[in-house]
Amino acid sequence: MSIEQYLNKIPSIKRSTHGTINIDPLQRGGLLTDEAKKALIEWGDGYSICDFCPGALDMIKTPPIHEFIHSALPEFLGTDKARVTNGARESKFAIMHSMAKKGDWIVLDKNAHYTSYVAAERVAMNIKVVPRLESPDYSIDPQGYGTAIEEVISESGTTPALALITYPDGNYGNLPDVQKIAAICHEYNVPLILNGAYSVGRMPVKADKLGADFIVGSGHKSMASSGPIGVLGVSDEYTDRLFIKSSNNKAKEIEFLGCSARGATIMTMIASFPKVVERTKHWDEEVEKARWFSSQMESLGMIQMGDKPHNHDLMFFETPVLYEKSKTEKKGRYFLYKALKARKIHGIKPGLTKFFKLSTFGLPMEELQVVVDAFTEIINA
Ligand SMILES: *Cc1c(COP(=O)(O)O)cnc(C)c1O
Numbered sequence: 005m006s007i008e009q010y011l012n013k014i015p016s017i018k019r020s021t022h023g024t025i026n027i028d029p030l031q032r033g034g035l036l037t038d039e040a041k042k043a044l045i046e047w048g049d050g051y052s053i054c055d056f057c058p059g060a061l062d063m064i065k066t067p068p069i070h071e072f073i074h075s076a077l078p079e080f081l082g083t084d085k086a087r088v089t090n091g092a093r094e095s096k097f098a099i100m101h102s103m104a105k106k107g108d109w110i111v112l113d114k115n116a117h118y119t120s121y122v123a124a125e126r127v128a129m130n131i132k133v134v135p136r137l138e139s140p141d142y143s144i145d146p147q148g149y150g151t152a153i154e155e156v157i158s159e160s161g162t163t164p165a166l167a168l169i170t171y172p173d174g175n176y177g178n179l180p181d182v183q184k185i186a187a188i189c190h191e192y193n194v195p196l197i198l199n200g201a202y203s204v205g206r207m208p209v210k211a212d213k214l215g216a217d218f219i220v221g222s223g224h225k226s227m228a229s230s231g232p233i234g235v236l237g238v239s240d241e242y243t244d245r246l247f248i249k250s251s252n253n254k255a256k257e258i259e260f261l262g263c264s265a266r267g268a269t270i271m272t273m274i275a276s277f278p279k280v281v282e283r284t285k286h287w288d289e290e291v292e293k294a295r296w297f298s299s300q301m302e303s304l305g306m307i308q309m310g311d312k313p314h315n316h317d318l319m320f321f322e323t324p325v326l327y328e329k330s331k332t333e334k335k336g337r338y339f340l341y342k343a344l345k346a347r348k349i350h351g352i353k354p355g356l357t358k359f360f361k362l363s364t365f366g367l368p369m370e371e372l373q374v375v376v377d378a379f380t381e382i383i384n385a
Contacts, residue, residue: 021350025371028351029174029318029363033206033226036272043275044230047268054266059255061263061270062087072274080281081219082210083237085247087257088273089264092201093119095220095236096168098259099197100127102246104165111152111164111194113144113180115173120199132156132164140309140322142176144169146184153192168197169216171209175361176310177202177318186215195242201225202318204235205280206365207287211237218242223269228276233269283366290317293372294364300376304383309359317365323358325383330357340382347378 026032036044047053047067056066062073077086089095096119100110106128112120114136124131132155134148149167156164167189172179182198189196195217203209204221205228211219217239224231238246248258256262265273294317298308305325308314326340333339341354352360364372 024345024348024350025367025374026350027362027364027367027375029177029202029361029365030225031351032317032363032365032367033202033228034222034224034231035228035366036230037228037276037279039275039279040228040230040272043271044268047271051266052268053271060257061260061266063255067271068274069270072270072277076277077235078237081204081221081235081237082212082214083219084240085243086235086237087247087260087264088270089220089234089236089260090269091119091232091234092199092220092222092225093123093234094232094264095234096120096197096199097123097126098236099218099220099238099246100124100129100166102248102259103195103242104129108165109156109160109162111149111156111167111189113148113168113170113173115142115144115175115178116168116170117174117199117201120168120170129165130156130160140307140312141178142173142310143178144180144185146181146188149185149188150191153189153194157192163192164194166197167194168199170199170201171214172202172316172318174202174318176320177314177316177361178310179203179315182214182216190215202316206284206290206317208284212239223265223273227273227280229273230269233265233273290365291315293317293367293369294319296369297364297372297376301379304376304379306379317363318361319363320361321359323360326357329383343382343385344378347374347381349375349378 057064063070100123104127109130109132110124111132113134132152134152137143153164169182169185171182186196197218198211198216200209200219201222205226219237221235223229223233250256250258295313298314298319301321306321306323309320330337330339335342337355337357340357
């Protein structure tokens with residue numbers, strides 16, 4: 005396609021999923037608040053936040069970024085210090101890059117996100133995986149961290165530089181016992197990263213209470229922000245290593261390449277912050293809705309995998325009833341996607357019928373009932 009042809013296409017770019025009930029786990033926690041939508045327009049110009057910058061992103065007092073990064077955010081994360089990054093993966097990479105060197109080991113859980121792997125690979129770390137239990141639990145036994153650390157020590161003669169736990173993981177929405185994992189890691193003096201991409205901004209989560217040394221979160225995943233944007237919390241013990249400043253420019257921190265989220269993204273995060281703080285206080289209602297939804301799906305013959313009763317809005321279902329149906333449907337394995345689309349429900353990947361994940365986060369009961377009714381109709385059709 006030539007530039008000319010492409011230019012003709014641009015005016016017609018629209019998003020086709022407006023007005024649907026969105027159950028995509030990736031998107032539920034990143035839906036913007038009205039305040040964030042306004043901020044997006046107000047601060048959309050490139051480098052708009054830099055009008056009164058005294059030298060680095062975290063020092064900007066107008067708009068109030070300094071107080072956010074140095075006061076509100078660390079309190080929210082339960083850490084001594086915090087920074088804003090361009091995503092959870094960038095937070096993880098910054099931590100790994102500052103804490104480890106090529107050939108060092110990291111221990112991570114079998115449910116870890118691909119971004120934990122690529123971040124470690126970018127640092128050229130070796131990766132030791134803590135196994136998970138078989139189906140249907142897919143859970144992580146904290147003792148596995150002790151075993152994995154022992155294995156690294158006996159195989160390589162060195163203690164792992166870091167450990168990481170995914171809380172919850174992005175497939176099953178399982179919440180592992182972080183306190184136990186942290187205690188085990190600390191017996192070996194291995195600092196622990198808590199990957200809270202699916203928890204920070206959705207549920208109450210404090211790194212200090214859980215015993216984690218680092219915590220990372222994702223603004224566009226769980227903090228009602230227009231991404232890419234992430235957060236990072238760290239205990240004072242490791243700030244010397246993480247916050248090293250450039251010898252050429254005293255205000256700029258190397259691991260964050262001087263300034264990270266230097267635009268509208270951070271303003272959407274700040275604009276949504278009051279509502280994000282508030283919503284984490286109502287997490288018990290979200291868990292209740294998720295459990296109700298799970299029981300409705302199970303009464304239709306679908307089976308929820310992972311923690312049961314479930315403790316998170318992200319749920320994975322095995323759906324043999326839909327798979328059987330797909331065999332006789334004209335549209336084959338795309339029938340489910342089409343049937344949900346016809347009912348204005350979006351978020352289950354096209355082509356999936358054997359299993360899928362979804363999220364109930366922030367959806368009112370009436371809309372969850374619409375989703376349950378849709379599955380009931382589709383299964384009984
Ligand atoms: C989505 C997700 C990430 C990636 O978050 P980004 O902010 O896009 O880097 C990392 N870990 C988990 C568990 C996730 O679900």
